[in-house]
Amino acid sequence: MVTPAPAEVIQHGANLPVTGRALPPATMSEVVEIERIDLSCGLNNTDHHTQLNGVDRLIVRRGQPFTIDLHLRPGTHFQNGADVNFIAKTGPIPSVDKQTKVKFSLSKFISRSSWSATSETTSENGVSLSVCSHPNAPVGVYQLILDQGAGVALAEFVLLFNPWCKRDSVYLSNEAEQDEYVLSQDGLIFRGTPKRITALPWTFGQFETGILDICLQILDENPKYISDAALDCSERKSPVYVTRVLSAMINSNDDKGVLVGSWSGDYEDGVKPTAWKDSCSILRQWSDTGCGRVRYGQCWVFAGVACTVSRALGIPCRIVTNFGSAHDSNGDLLMERFYNEFDENISGDSIWNFHVWLESWMTRSDLPLGYEGWQASDPTPQHRSDGVFCCGPAPVRAVKEGELTLQCDVPYVYAEVNADVVEYIKLNDGRVVKMSGSTTEVGKSISTKGVGRDEREDITYSYKYPEGSEEERKVFEKANHHNRLAQTGEEPGLHIKIRVTPEMQIGSDFDVYAELKNNTMVTKACRVMFYAQAVTYNGKLGETCGLGEFTEMNLASTEGGKVTLRLEYAEYSKAIAQDTMIKLVALLIDAETREFYRATKTIVLDNPEIVINILGVPKVGQNLVADLALQNPLPEPLENCVFAVHGANLTDGKPIIHEVGAVGPKGFAIAKVEFTPKLPGPRKIVIDFDSDKLHNIETFENLVIYE
Numbered sequence: 002m003v004t005p006a007p008a009e010v011i012q013h014g015a016n017l018p019v020t021g022r023a024l025p026p027a028t029m030s031e032v033v034e035i036e037r038i039d040l041s042c043g044l045n046n047t048d049h050h051t052q053l054n055g056v057d058r059l060i061v062r063r064g065q066p067f068t069i070d071l072h073l074r075p076g077t078h079f080q081n082g083a084d085v086n087f088i089a090k091t092g093p094i095p096s097v098d099k100q101t102k103v104k105f106s107l108s109k110f111i112s113r114s115s116w117s118a119t120s121e122t123t124s125e126n127g128v129s130l131s132v133c134s135h136p137n138a139p140v141g142v143y144q145l146i147l148d149q150g151a152g153v154a155l156a157e158f159v160l161l162f163n164p165w166c167k168r169d170s171v172y173l174s175n176e177a178e179q180d181e182y183v184l185s186q187d188g189l190i191f192r193g194t195p196k197r198i199t200a201l202p203w204t205f206g207q208f209e210t211g212i213l214d215i216c217l218q219i220l221d222e223n224p225k226y227i228s229d230a231a232l233d234c235s236e237r238k239s240p241v242y243v244t245r246v247l248s249a250m251i252n253s254n255d256d257k258g259v260l261v262g263s264w265s266g267d268y269e270d271g272v273k274p275t276a277w278k279d280s281c282s283i284l285r286q287w288s289d290t291g292c293g294r295v296r297y298g299q300c301w302v303f304a305g306v307a308c309t310v311s312r313a314l315g316i317p318c319r320i321v322t323n324f325g326s327a328h329d330s331n332g333d334l335l336m337e338r339f340y341n342e343f344d345e346n347i348s349g350d351s352i353w354n355f356h357v358w359l360e361s362w363m364t365r366s367d368l369p370l371g372y373e374g375w376q377a378s379d380p381t382p383q384h385r386s387d388g389v390f391c392c393g394p395a396p397v398r399a400v401k402e403g404e405l406t407l408q409c410d411v412p413y414v415y416a417e418v419n420a421d422v423v424e425y426i427k428l429n430d431g432r433v434v435k436m437s438g439s440t441t442e443v444g445k446s447i448s449t450k451g452v453g454r455d456e457r458e459d460i461t462y463s464y465k466y467p468e469g470s471e472e473e474r475k476v477f478e479k480a481n482h483h484n485r486l487a488q489t490g491e492e493p494g495l496h497i498k499i500r501v502t503p504e505m506q507i508g509s510d511f512d513v514y515a516e517l518k519n520n521t522m523v524t525k526a527c528r529v530m531f532y533a534q535a536v537t538y539n540g541k542l543g544e545t546c547g548l549g550e551f552t553e554m555n556l557a558s559t560e561g562g563k564v565t566l567r568l569e570y571a572e573y574s575k576a577i578a579q580d581t582m583i584k585l586v587a588l589l590i591d592a593e594t595r596e597f598y599r600a601t602k603t604i605v606l607d608n609p610e611i612v613i614n615i616l617g618v619p620k621v622g623q624n625l626v627a628d629l630a631l632q633n634p635l636p637e638p639l640e641n642c643v644f645a646v647h648g649a650n651l652t653d654g655k656p657i658i659h660e661v662g663a664v665g666p667k668g669f670a671i672a673k674v675e676f677t678p679k680l681p682g683p684r685k686i687v688i689d690f691d692s693d694k695l696h697n698i699e700t701f702e703n704l705v706i707y708e
Contacts, residue, residue: 064136092234162315271296326356418444
């Protein structure tokens, strides 16, 4: 139980501790007078897998509900209904546009795809609030405010990534892997040579006292936050962004990062890298000294600290060791090692006996499908990426397939595990003689700790095909081709591409954008046409459902521009088919040469989700109830609404139909459907929804039926 103290202002900053306590109302509302607030930290934190951080503050994961109990003063009543509003905000400059400030109302059901809240009266003066964040909300420290009158501050809480939430981009379905890659506070780091691999026990300690605060402090000390805090806090919704920030901040080469790297052998003014055995002592020293650089680290130390911070923030990750790791200094995918007659390496290229980095698990909405899963990032300061000492996150699959055109340092990681080696000797008379070559020296015995066991798992073939195989040589040639293309820079001329917003739900109005770029040496007079057209999944075009003004603009040399097209439900609803697809077409015309440039993109509108709650004991022969709800996202009624529930050995081989009828704008279609399991074992219950305007909406729930 937490009793509010006198009102105070809570600020977001790197030097302030994360309290997570209930905040008192700044000004008591005339509508609701709160005597005390119970954040139920013990229950909430346990439910959100954060109880190891302690239960003295509220630490929750995104896309998952948590509960706050309000104890009202006698005579005060909580007015349930849509007029009860909340504000959740994070960062020093909360912004609705940047998704660091959200306003949402009390509703009948919790939504797992947006900020939402429900309430339940528990006693004459007691109200229980259930609050759920958006599964793509930025992580960080939040304030939750009851938006009545001057506002009643209900709570401060920490929001983390959620590997247990299917809609979170770091979702990890396997429980043993969740335990290993998120919750485990210790592990093994492999070192040595392929013929003699040793295991270094390392304590990550991500749940130790104060460590989460330090991890959040690292984010607030990064240069992107300092230059544009509003944008940086907004970007923290992406594990790709956060992982890249951590890759830069764990080393201190460009910023107020954590560790100084040194391979000199002289460590008198610090701690030698081999003396570290845990991350927490390093992180605490950095924080306690006012972000003073900690001396010294080498690759396994950098990776160990990065793993701690990633797991603390909720990003599943593991430590990876590459034996025979190439450092390609010129990006040609060849390790050209030049020696003098005294066998001294006089070239920039080098091969490390081993090198340690990090893999983080996430989807990649910024890349084509197929590159989700493990992403390699390297906080050891070897390589400048976009001018900063960082590396990754590079999709491991892209490395294996030699897809070097993808972003986030795929060529560099590819070279680390798959570069060819050529050695030369430079004689005193100036002649250079080729000595030998190898295609198998680099990238051996790539290792990580096994799940739930203290054993080495070899993951070499997740990075590369078997050495010398036909597939491996084909990938190398493709990588070489991609690398040559990448080194030429952007192609000259005019360019146009289409960008869309991340959320395009049916029923809403939203903007799409045509981005222009003039990669020539002269100013270009341009004309742009931007329109939208309904399309089916097999490519058949329908009616136009969005048409922008014919735009004329002058683009200076090397500069860009943007044209916006507004898609309104009132227009596209008349044209789209059941596939809810829209094709965007942008035409760019060079007014002088009359050359045409075209960009297209097909978008699929998001349907609303079906919320399902299974009630009852899942046993053979005992009735279960599927409690179903779907909110109508349209500004007009739905007619002929029907739920269909079916599942093998659950519904007698045929769907159970429940007719709802009509549902008003923003209203809910609700159903309770009974079914009786016939056989034990894992089962999947599937729910479909159909209506006159929304079609093909479905979801499922996995069940385990017991005897």
